[in-house]
Amino acid sequence: MFNWYVGLLAISGIAMIAMALMENGQSSASRTMNGIFGPLYLGYAVYLAFLFDGSSYLIFFHAFILPVLMVVNYFRNRTPRAKLTETQKAWRAYQRSEQQR
Template sequence: MNIDFGLDATFSWYVVLLMISGVAMVVIALVKGGEQSDGARILSGVVGAAFLGYGVFLGFISEGDSYWMFFQAFFLPALLVVNFVRGLLARRSENSQQQ
């Protein structure tokens, strides 16, 4: 296992955040709430699975000394979560106005 906060906290946090982002994106893709199109759900699921897979690879499989760190990769999950929550809130307000 390569996750060791005492040895390299930056790498360890990067791996943990990759896996959390990946799981969040896959969950968003699986939930049929909000205003997501099918294409957006598929994209979210594929990118989320890639994040999760890369995090697992770095944290548990890789024995190399180098890795690619993409901090920009955390903008997409944040935007998807915000869009998902906004869609849920919009749907909830529409339902309350109809009743």
């Protein structure tokens, strides 16, 4: 179980670092959060894998909520927004003018 935990921490850290390095329409806050938490996750995984020699440890599975949310946010912002045609723009303008009456 310990090896799985360390592996998941490392994968999460690497994924967050990779997302921080790609622009793809992400906000600067999102890239900054990925850039901060990615090395922390990866560093903690390296610490547990190579430096930790304790006999007991706690596994915090709720620590994987943040990487999942960051991946969802990354892919949600990555999908291009649909561009409106001229007819759709005219229809929306007409609807707005009707609402203002």
